[in-house]
Amino acid sequence: MMKLGLFIEGTGHHVAAWRDPDVDPHGRQTLQQYVDIARTAERGKFDLLFMADTNATFGPDDVETWTRTTQASRLEPITLLGALAAVTEHIGLVATATTTYFEPFHVARFFASIDQISGGRAGWNLVTSLAVAEAYNFGRDAHPHHGDRYARAREFAKVVLGLWDSFEDGAVIADKDSGVYLDRAKLHFLDHKGKHFAVRGPLTVHRSPQGHPVIVQAGQSEDGRDLAGETAEVTFTVQQDFDAARAFYADIKRRAVAYGRHPDAIKVLPGVMTVIGHSRAEAQAKYERLQSLLSPELAIKDLSSHFGFDLSTYPLDGPVPDPTPDVEQKGRVKVMVELARRDNLSIRQLYERVYGQRGHRVVVGTAADVADALETWYRGSAADGFNILPLTFPRGLDDIVDLLIPELQRRGLFRTAYEGKTLRDNLGLPYPPNRWAVGRAQKDVG
Numbered sequence: 001m002m003k004l005g006l007f008i009e010g011t012g013h014h015v016a017a018w019r020d021p022d023v024d025p026h027g028r029q030t031l032q033q034y035v036d037i038a039r040t041a042e043r044g045k046f047d048l049l050f051m052a053d054t055n056a057t058f059g060p061d062d063v064e065t066w067t068r069t070t071q072a073s074r075l076e077p078i079t080l081l082g083a084l085a086a087v088t089e090h091i092g093l094v095a096t097a098t099t100t101y102f103e104p105f106h107v108a109r110f111f112a113s114i115d116q117i118s119g120g121r122a123g124w125n126l127v128t129s130l131a132v133a134e135a136y137n138f139g140r141d142a143h144p145h146h147g148d149r150y151a152r153a154r155e156f157a158k159v160v161l162g163l164w165d166s167f168e169d170g171a172v173i174a175d176k177d178s179g180v181y182l183d184r185a186k187l188h189f190l191d192h193k194g195k196h197f198a199v200r201g202p203l204t205v206h207r208s209p210q211g212h213p214v215i216v217q218a219g220q221s222e223d224g225r226d227l228a229g230e231t232a233e234v235t236f237t238v239q240q241d242f243d244a245a246r247a248f249y250a251d252i253k254r255r256a257v258a259y260g261r262h263p264d265a266i267k268v269l270p271g272v273m274t275v276i277g278h279s280r281a282e283a284q285a286k287y288e289r290l291q292s293l294l295s296p297e298l299a300i301k302d303l304s305s306h307f308g309f310d311l312s313t314y315p316l317d318g319p320v321p322d323p324t325p326d327v328e329q330k331g332r333v334k335v336m337v338e339l340a341r342r343d344n345l346s347i348r349q350l351y352e353r354v355y356g357q358r359g360h361r362v363v364v365g366t367a368a369d370v371a372d373a374l375e376t377w378y379r380g381s382a383a384d385g386f387n388i389l390p391l392t393f394p395r396g397l398d399d400i401v402d403l404l405i406p407e408l409q410r411r412g413l414f415r416t417a418y419e420g421k422t423l424r425d426n427l428g429l430p431y432p433p434n435r436w437a438v439g440r441a442q443k444d445v446g
């Protein structure tokens, strides 16, 4: 079955969503807004909720952009997932935590705690941080280089996975008579010493009902893909073109197999903004209402922050110049340039295609139209499912749950009931064995 993630943003994914008459512009920092979103998504049987994050403002490091968009306001997602765990039962709870500005012990503990609190529904989106401005909040003058960030991320992931094995299943004895709380043989130090980290352990959170949280990633560069092939169980991606998405899908699966993993052990979920109406005209009108609110100046600032230089000095209706070689988001910018070259777009036409939805693909139409578009990629080995970006909240999400999901279910493409209790059950992912338990079993057999 198709896997569906819901990418949540308090007001909606279109850059101008907060200006939609049906949207509460204060929704970004109101708990009730997220509770309603989570409950609607669970009613729609989504696999997971996903909250992106940076420890700084998103997008261009530009005050004018902050004053005219919602990019400067963001609740800390792991805190919010803790609250959502209490008001949901089945839906997975995924948030971003950066390997560049956090310590692995913190991240291991945050997500293991959400996993315990939610009964095994947590997922960690491992990123190396795309916001250059994050450096300024952590005593740095500059963002570390792309390659260095990924080298740290690789060791970071190893440490987190090691800490998540600190407690084996059944480690807690809690024998009041003997006064023994833990089985010493099932409690483990990590004693990791590496180039970037020295971490003794053990973690303080017991083994999760799903073994450990699901690891998600979203890197698209060579380094990003390789790390995903080795450690990710879900990979989000920005893809505008079917053939390019198929190539990315095949590449990720091939890398996983090269690391000795089964191709199904990693799910590829491209992002897609869906705009649904009872007619194509109604859907188009919803989309164009927000597109008409786009500011060319802010759009050019945003594209410039991606391309690595100021595009406002180029003719707006002229061709799209090449980005600087050392851009931050290598994968995402490559997708934008390929789109501009494929469709021979001007700078104006490019921002009209990508700025509103931050580079993600957009599909506008009736529920049947959108289901067709998703089914083609799913059956065409370009996706195992999708990370859905509703145009606005709540209305954009209601349209998905009330119109699109029933259409996907009618076609036998999506679940009508949750399979189990944990995020791994939803995604059909195996429960990871505990390395120490495996080691002891092998010794016993030996």
Ligand SMILES: Cc1cc2nc3c(=O)[nH]c(=O)nc-3n(C[C@H](O)[C@H](O)[C@H](O)COP(=O)(O)O)c2cc1C
Pocket: 051, 052, 053, 054, 096, 098, 125, 126, 127, 128, 129, 130, 131, 146, 217, 218, 219, 220, 221, 222, 223, 224, 225, 236, 237, 238, 271, 328, 329, 330, 331, 332, 387
């Ligand atoms: C769906 C999706 C969600 C992402 N979420 C975040 C995020 O929350 N925080 C962040 O810093 N980067 C986020 N990214 C950016 C990626 O982690 C990564 O930096 C970007 O894809 C470029 O990776 P690359 O340099 O390996 O190509 C996201 C990317 C995608 C496609």
